[in-house]
Amino acid sequence: MSAILFREVEVDGRVLDVRVRDGLVDRLAPHLGADGASDSVEIVEGNGGALMPGLHDHHVHLLALAAQLTSVDLSGVADEAALGEALGAGPRVGGWVRATGYHESIAGELDRARLDRIAGDVPLRVQHRSGALWMLNSAALDRVAAQLDHSPDVERDDSGRPTGRLWRYDARLRPGLPDVPPDLAPVGRLLAGLGITGVTDATPALEPGAIQLLGDAHASGALPQSILLLGAQTDAALPSGLRVGPRKLLLHDHDLPTYDDLAATVRASHGEGRAVAVHCVTRHSLVLTLAVLEEVGVLPGDRIEHASIAAPDVAAWMAALGVAVVTQPDFLRTRGHDYRREVDPGDLPDLYPHARLLSAGVRVTPSSDAPYGALDPWQAILTASDRPLSPAESVAPAEALAGYLSPPLDPGGRPRQVAPGAPADLVLLTRPLTEALLSPRADLVRSTWVAGHRITP
């Protein structure tokens, strides 16, 4: 079907007909009914529901999300007994159990000995909620013995024996894991159902094999969304539908780069004409990054991932530099309980700030950081407007939504529009927008299209 006629849809507050042809928005007018009708035109009755550009999630981890869908989710687990039960009942992929979302509030620090006691001898790997730490039992450690290097990332006891705690080890661990490629089709379906037509994958240093998996899934239609990669090489020849975005720089907070090293890295990326996306989750790493950007200069597209703690003066600094922020308001809901306990009370007002960034003039967008945060953008929009912590930083649902509508390469910039010539990456809601935003929910999404092809059932 190369043409679609949307009848009676709401676009920017007006009820119109919208014609799509060859993957692009072609015409908008109050009544296109007559000249649009023919056998090759699909008619979609909008009944006054909003037709908008599809949402773009500006920070997500696609392969980790695919893996999570065949993993044990520990985020709702309360104690050690429930942990043992959940791990015991978990699906096995290639003989292994994989669990994600662990936090010490469940059963304290985990190492091989405790995991052996809790979960026995099925190879098991448990990821910390931060995404930075894997905890393996003995059966799993035996199988990956060849992958364990002598860096401090492999925690060892006094006798030099690995404790099972592996830091930032995803890429190094992979060769020892069962070779079962993650299925991306469920991810594509989930995204489509939420009205998401594009994503930015924020995984640093993606390997060619990982990029190939994403490319194949895109080409087959399993993952129809457009994909911007922060972790691809600048000169990588990418499969169609995938593009290189700013370069992701992951700053390790316990081991921050020196000012000079970070400046050299940013300069090198800018020298290739490539902006940077710097992971900053502490006051210190954010200030370091901004100081470097101040000296090196800001390239359009430079962005801060998370900006987890940012005081008002830092917000003003980011505005002056012109650097964008990709934030995750929904962490305040899913992690609020832990933040209240763990974050210095003096820092709470500065935690995932939002309103102050907008009013300072910073371009800012919410995003999911899925699977480390919840994927649902409508829930994030709701949390952004109804924050369980620092309510003074709440923003109106329409402002939060605007971030999801901003262009992939300009997060927090001017929202994309349903206008002639624009790609027909579209989402149709069951209600007019103002009504929908009174109570944002994923079930307001009726259908989603990418390049004029319907990607929802």
Ligand SMILES: [Zn+2]
């Ligand atoms: Zn992330």
